[in-house]
Amino acid sequence: MDALTLARLQFAVTTVYHFFFVPLTLGLSILVAIMETLYVQSGQDVYKQMTKFWGKLFIINFAMGVVTGIVQEFQFGMNWSEYSRYVGDIFGAPLAIEALLAFFLESTFLGVWIFGWDKLSKKVHATAIWLVAISSNLSALWILIANSFMQQPVGYEIINGRAQMNDFFALILNPNIWTQFPHVVSSGLSTAAFFILGISAFHLLRAASNHDMHRRSFQIAAIIGTLAVIGVIMTGHSQAQHMVETQPMKMAAAEALWDTESPAAMSLFTVGNEKERRDVFAIRIPRLLSLLAYNQLNGTVKGINELQEEFTAQYGPGNYVPPVAVSYWSFRLMVGAGMLMLLAAIYALFLTMGEEVGSKSPRLLKFFPYLIALPYLANTTGWLLTELGRAPWVVYGLMKMEDAVSINVGIGALWTTLIGFTLLYGVLMVADLYLLVKYARKNSSKPLSQKSGEAAISLAGD
Amino acid sequence: MDLNTLWFILITVLYVGFFVLEGFDFGVGILLPILGKDDKTRRMIINTIGPHWDGNEVWLLTAGGASFAAFPHWYATMFSGFYLPLFLLLVALIIRGVAFEFRSKDENPLWRKTWDWAIFVGSLLPPLLLGVAFANIVKGVPIDANMTYTGGFFNLLNPYALIAGLTSVVIFTVYGGLFLSLKTTGKLHDSAISLIKKAGPVSAAFIIALVIATYLSTDITAQLGINPGMIPVGAALAILAAGAFFNQQRQGWAFTMTAVAISLSVISLFEILFPRVMVSSTSADFSLTIYNASSSPYTLRVMTIVALTLVPFVLIYQGWSYWVFRQRITEKSVLEY
Incomplete structure (x- = not known):
């Protein structure tokens, strides 16, 4: 493998791994903050148990997100030094602001929150977790501002062969952020909601668990989850429309649309030949892609062949086609997982309408623990499409990946770090999952009331 | 003063x-494996820094982010040049951070022992590696006309860099011991004090060696100049004061003076560097400067406004958390924990 491939592989490994933990941090911080607020307002002990139970899982996950985030900040300089030189003027600023504005706040107040239960008043303690929640999401905002520049460069000019910032407000008001940030925040909330739904469902089906707490957790997660999944789908839709406008090649790859169509059909299932750029087998629905792209049944969606010609004319000879099969299947897996999540969330909401969660149909409740995988699948494939679909560009239209990689880092060094990170991350994943499962199964405390006990028996016998 | 100097x-x-x-x-x-003879003591040791270590670490990440924003070529040259040491630094910080959160969440002695070693190694390597890195930045490393580091891994392991790395390990060990003596009572407190008594003279010897090597x-x-000025001299005086206070059993002042000495030493290092940010041993013309x-004047202006607005708040709430x-x-x- 050459240096570029190794550097890209390392970026993929470290970033996908990092983003395995981030969405849960983003969403669960907000949900734990809501739980503690309920505790402060109601004074009911069950909400304190709830805050502590989910808070423990939050912390285990948070630690992994933080430490893998350090790698993210360092590897631009390590593996992508030419990229860092070229866009440092613009790209470094949001990263530094993220550290100053969000990272300090998040880590300081998380420490205060974990260790401050008996040192602070209830209100100040709840404020600490709100600050963690707000700063985690602010952190995501600044990272996405940086990423948005790579997707849609704005607020810059090229001087002496480097991109220089000339409009900070254009950078932070990049139109790409308005679809990307809400999409990421709502997918964080969906991830947390499904995490809670799955674990609470497990406890609700187990006689010995604290049913009162898990019923309420399930209820909160069902409400937030439904809203969040609807949010994900709506913002995802506007993101796709934005993509048609700003990165048509990514959309064409995500659809395996070889030639321009007007109106454009959408593929339900395509087996294609990527080399020859043709379908081997395809099921397509007429006009649907035009509808998705423009909210109407007409409209031209450009195909890969035409875009390749356009790019060649504009930027010179080269291959401007991203990996089509990965883009196509990532897109389908993401959307498919999202649709299943919508159904599951609405079903969960429906369950909470009744008197006892699960008493109507505990058989289906059994599936919720498995559904935790869905948001993870959607989060990962979503980013695969976003980043791979931009190929060959590292900054869209400005810099190609092959020009971005460090010139003085040898193959041996790249292999060392790639293998090192992969092994380390593998071991840590095992330890993390072990702890998450251990604490997720833990019975936070015995059922408080007789009523919960009866419910447990009725559930178990159903 | 221009913005480049301000960012330096x-x-x-x-x-x-x-x-x-x-x-x-x-x-x-x-000090965890040295002073923590049983699990309870080890937990007490870790809990003294429990609420703070993560917030403290952000200072390094911010320094990295700030050099990316203000001096992108410095960031690019240093991070791609010091590739393997930085990889080791990352591994150290990763296992350390995870270990704090994970070690007490399971009773299994092997589990705890493993993470305790991770804390030890993860705490030992960063000061060693950062000492090596900064010594090389000041001493000079091969950098060509295109600001690219042209040396290898072993260029970085010269005697001066190793002395600097070991000195920083020894100083931070004593500094950590002083912190423990302030944050604990009883046996643990006493063992920290007796450790400093032994480690203090060792660190003094290392400091003298580092000064000569510098x-x-x-x-x-x-x-x-031959007379290095107030700041390096102040650092030396602060070290002497720290020793004197410690001998009078005034650990609070000894800790403060060590903190002052560390601050002034870091400032001295940057003084030697100024206005360069990385010295090229290939040719003085190839050194990276501020x-x-x-970055462009525009970016520096934006970042100045942001930093001067936010840093005071950081100091206030971190101070409050202490x-x-x-x-x-x-x-x-x-x-x-």
């Missing part, structure tokens, strides 16, 4: 913040 100062401040704060929690981590290996006399490595957890850890304390 701001990054100095960030590194001072990092070494002064994370310095003692690295030290506490190094005169031999860097262009300090050309940069600062001018040829910097106030909240000002009590000593005793055997009866609730141990979260």
Whole structure:
């Protein structure tokens, strides 16, 4: 493998791994903050148990997100030094602001929150977790501002062969952020909601668990989850429309649309030949892609062949086609997982309408623990499409990946770090999952009331 | 003063913040297997820094982010050039951070032992590697006309860099010991004191060696003159004061003076460097400076406004968090970690 491939592989490994933990941090911080607020307002002990139970899982996950985030900040300089030189003027600023504005706040107040239960008043303690929640999401905002520049460069000019910032407000008001940030925040909330739904469902089906707490957790997660999944789908839709406008090649790859169509059909299932750029087998629905792209049944969606010609004319000879099969299947897996999540969330909401969660149909409740995988699948494939679909560009239209990689880092060094990170991350994943499962199964405390006990028996016998 | 100079100062401040704060929690981590003879003691040791280590570490990440924003060529040259040491630094920080959160969440002795070693190694390596890195930055490394590091891994392991790395390990160990003596009572407190009694003279010897090596290996006399000025001299005086206070059993002042000495040493290092940010041993013309490595004036202006607005708040709430957890850890304390 050459240096570029190794550097890209390392970026993929470290970033996908990092983003395995981030969405849960983003969403669960907000949900734990809501739980503690309920505790402060109601004074009911069950909400304190709830805050502590989910808070423990939050912390285990948070630690992994933080430490893998350090790698993210360092590897631009390590593996992508030419990229860092070229866009440092613009790209470094949001990263530094993220550290100053969000990272300090998040880590300081998380420490205060974990260790401050008996040192602070209830209100100040709840404020600490709100600050963690707000700063985690602010952190995501600044990272996405940086990423948005790579997707849609704005607020810059090229001087002496480097991109220089000339409009900070254009950078932070990049139109790409308005679809990307809400999409990421709502997918964080969906991830947390499904995490809670799955674990609470497990406890609700187990006689010995604290049913009162898990019923309420399930209820909160069902409400937030439904809203969040609807949010994900709506913002995802506007993101796709934005993509048609700003990165048509990514959309064409995500659809395996070889030639321009007007109106454009959408593929339900395509087996294609990527080399020859043709379908081997395809099921397509007429006009649907035009509808998705423009909210109407007409409209031209450009195909890969035409875009390749356009790019060649504009930027010179080269291959401007991203990996089509990965883009196509990532897109389908993401959307498919999202649709299943919508159904599951609405079903969960429906369950909470009744008197006892699960008493109507505990058989289906059994599936919720498995559904935790869905948001993870959607989060990962979503980013695969976003980043791979931009190929060959590292900054869209400005810099190609092959020009971005460090010139003085040898193959041996790249292999060392790639293998090192992969092994380390593998071991840590095992330890993390072990702890998450251990604490997720833990019975936070015995059922408080007789009523919960009866419910447990009725559930178990159903 | 131009913005380039201001950003050089701001990054100095960030590194001072990092070494002064994370310095003692690295030290506490190094002392974990030495002073922590049983699990309860080890937990007490970790809990002294429990609420703070993560916030302290952010100073380093901010310094990295700030050099990316203000001096992108510095960031690019240093991070791609010091590739393997930085990889080791990342591994150390990763296992350390995870270990704090994970070690007490399971009873299994092997589990705890493993993470305790991770804390030890993760606390020992960063001061060693950062000492090596900064010594090389000041001493000079091969950098060509295109600002690209042309040396290898072993170029970085020269005697001067190793002395600097070991000195920083020893100083932070003593500094961590002083912190422990302030944050604990009873046996643990006493064992920290007796350890400093042994380690103090060792660290003094290392400091003297480092000072001599600095005169031999860097262009300090050309940069600062034969009389290096107030700041390096102040650092030396602060070290002496720290020793004197410690001998009078005034650990609070000994700790403060060590913090002052560390701050002034970091500032001295940047003084020797100024206005360069990385010295090229290939040719003085190829050194990276605050001018040829910097961002555009526009970016520097934006970042100045942002930093000067935010840093005071950071200082206030981090200071407040130390106030909240000002009590000593005793055997009866609730141990979260």
